[in-house]
Amino acid sequence: MTQQGVRWSADQVLALAPDTASRKAGSKLGAAGPWSETGSSAEGAVWGLCKGSGSRPYQTVVDLGDVSGPAYDCSCPSRKFPCKHALGLLLLWSGAEGAVPRGRQAPDWAEPWLAGRRRRAEEQRAAGPEGSASGSADPEAARRRAERRAERVTAGATELEQRLADLLRGGLASAEQAGYGLWEETAARMVDAQAPGLAARVRELGAIPSSGPGWPVRLLEECALLHLLDQGWLRRERLPAGLAATVRSRVGLPTTADGPPVRDRWLVLAQYDTGDAKLTTRRVWLHGAESHRTVLLLSYGAAGRAPELTLPVGLVLEAEVSAYPGAGRRRAALGERFAAPAPTALRPPGVTTAQAAARYGEALRADPWLDSVPVTLDRVIPAPDGDSWQLADADADSALPLTPAACSRPGLWRLVALSGGAPVKVFGECGHRGFTPLTAWPEGAGEAVRLC
Template identity: 55%
Template structure:
C-alpha cells in the first residue's frame, strides 16, 4: 500500500507561513480536477481566477514541482495543496497513468538527470589545486593575524569605550577579503553582542584567530574543526566518496531560519544502531523552501558522510534505502538535565567554539519563573534559550505537557536549552518551531 505523507511533512516544504495557509484552502477536492498518481508522482488541474486551470505536477522522490501558475514561490500553493489533498483525502487522487502534460515534464526531468549522470567530470589539476590552497592558507593566516591585533587594540581601549562602536563591519569586510567567511560572520555579530558578553566573545574569537594562524601544528581532528569554523568548506561529492555510516536514522526534529538571502533548514538525526547524532543542512533562496524534507518522528535508512572535525556532527546525506518510515511508538531515550550539562561539557572539551549540542531530555516539565522559562526534573533545571525559541512555541510546549513530565529534544549550550520537538502523552512528536 502506498504510504502517504503526513500533513506536517507536507507543510514543512512550504517556503513561508503564508504559503501554508493558502495551501490549506486548496486541500479539498473542490478546486481540483484530472488528478492522479502513479506512486512516484502526482498531477492535477486546479481552478484559479482565470478560465484555464493551473496544471500542477509533483515528483515525490526529490521532491520536485512544476506548476503553470505565475507564483515565484517554490513550491507554490497549488503544489502544496495537491500534496495535502493526496495525503489527507484517500481516493481524491486516484491511481492512473500521467496525463500528456504531466508525462512530458516527468520524462524531460528524467532525461536531464540521466544526462547529468553520464556527463564526465573534468580532469582535476592537482598542482593548480595545491597552489590555490596554499594561496588561500596564506591569506587566511594574514587575516587572522590582523584580527588578533584588532581585538587586542579594542581590549587596550577598554570595553566601555564606545568611540569605535559599529566599526566591526569594516573588520568583517577585511575577513571576507582574506577568504575567511567564518571569521567574518563572528566579527559581524560583535556589534550586536551585549556588553556583559563582549569579553567572552572577544576571547573565543581571539582563540579561533590564533588557531587559524597555527592550524598546521594542531592535531588533525582539531585542525579540521578550526578550518570549518574559519569558513573552509568540504565538497559533498568528496565527502560521500569517503567513509560513510549506514544506519536507520531517527528524525528528532527540524527547524528553519531565514534572512534576506537564504532559508536554512536544520534536520537532526540519531542512529538507531550507532547512537550517533547527525545534523543535515539544506538551503533555499528567498521564496523557496529547502529541498530536504523528512518528517519528524520517522526513520530513514541511509548512508551519511560526516564532515571532519574533533566532534563530528554535520553530515551529508548519501544513498537512501527506501522512503522514510514511521518511527518507534515510544519517545527516544534521553538524559536528565544534570546529564545534559555534563554531555555538553564533554563536547566543548573537544570543540571550544561549540555553542550547543543536540540533546534529548526525559521526564522534564516546562515552568515559567520570574527569571523566564525553565525545564526541570524536580532536582535540576535548565534555562530556555529565548533567542532561539518564540513565546508561542513555549506556550505550546506547556500545553503539550499540561504539568506532566515529557520528553523534549533540542540544543543545549552555554546560553540554555532551545527546544525543537516534544513528545505528547500519546508519543506523537510535536514540532515547536512551526508557525
C-alpha cells in the same frame, strides 16, 4: 517508494512550504472544494486539477516516490517550490481516507513529467557516483591556491590579534564609543583575507556594546573566544588533527565530507531555516536508528529562496551519510538514498536535563566555539520560570532554561499545549544560552510535532 497506505500528517506536508505565506495559502487549498480529477499511483505520484481565477484549472502533480525527495510541477505562474497548489494537493491527500483515489494511472498531462523524472533517475543510477564527481582537473594548481589562501588568512588573523590587543589596551568602554563602524571595517578586512568565519564573529562583536546590562562581560567572553580561534589558526600545525580541522572550518575554509559512508534508517528530527540579506541556510537534524548517530545536514539558497533539500520532520529515509572533518564530526553530507522518506513510529532515545548539560560541556572540550549540541530530552514538562520558561525533569530534580529566542516563538505554546502538564519527549539544541526545543512527541503513541 512512498507507502500509499500510510499518509503523511498535515505538519509533515506543511514542513515543505518555502515560507509562511505559502503555508497559509496552501492550507486554504487543502479541502476538496477546488479540486477535481485527483488521483495517486502506487509509485508515489499524486495529481489533480485546481480551480483558480482563470478559465482553465491549474494542473498540479507531485512525485513522492523518488529517493531524491519530493518534486513538484504545476501550470501556475508561481516561482515558489512547492507552490500553494502542490501544498494544497498534498494536504488533501494526507487528510481523510479516500479524498484522493489510489491506484490510478497518471493523466496524459502528468505522465510526461513523471516519466522524464524516472528516466533521469535511472541515468544517474547507471552513471554511479563517478559520473557526478567533480574532482579537480589540476591537483597541483589546487594545492597552490590553498596555500595562497592560507597565507591571506594568516595575515588577517595576525591583524585581528592586533585589533583585539588595542581594544583591551584602551579599555572595553572604548568599544561603546567607537560604534559599529569599526567592527564592520574589521569584518570587511577579514572578508578580504578570505576568512568568512572570522568576519562573522567580528560582526557579532559589533552588536554587543550597549546591548543591555552586562554587555562588557559578554564582549570580553567573545573576544576571548575570537582570540582563541586566532591562536588556533596561527598554531594549527601543533594541534591534534581533529581540532585542527575544526579550526579550519571555524575560520571559514571550505571542506569536503571525507568520512566513510554510513547506511542507516535516518529519522528526520528537525528542519529549520536561518537567513540574512544574502543567504538562506537550512539545517536538518537526522538520527540513525542503528548507528545511534545524530548528524546535521546543511543546504543553502539565495536570499528569499528556500534551499532545495527538504525532509519533513517525523519521516524516515534509508540513505548513506558521510561526515565532514572536525572534532565533533556532527556535520554530514547526504549520499545515496535507497527509499523515499516514509512515515515511521521511530523515536530517538532521550536523556535527562542534567545529562544534556554534561553532554554540552564534554563537547566544548573538542570544539570551544560550539554554541550548542543536539539533544533529546526524555520525560520533561515545560514550566514557567519567572519571566522565562524551563523544561523540568518529570523524574528528577533538575531543569534546563529555554533560550530567550525559544521563549518568543509560537512553538513554545504548541509545546505547552502538547504537554498539558504531562511529560513529553523533546528534541532540540542545548547550549550556553539554554535549550531551544525544535520537535516534540507526546507520551505513548503520537506523531512528531514541529516547534520551529
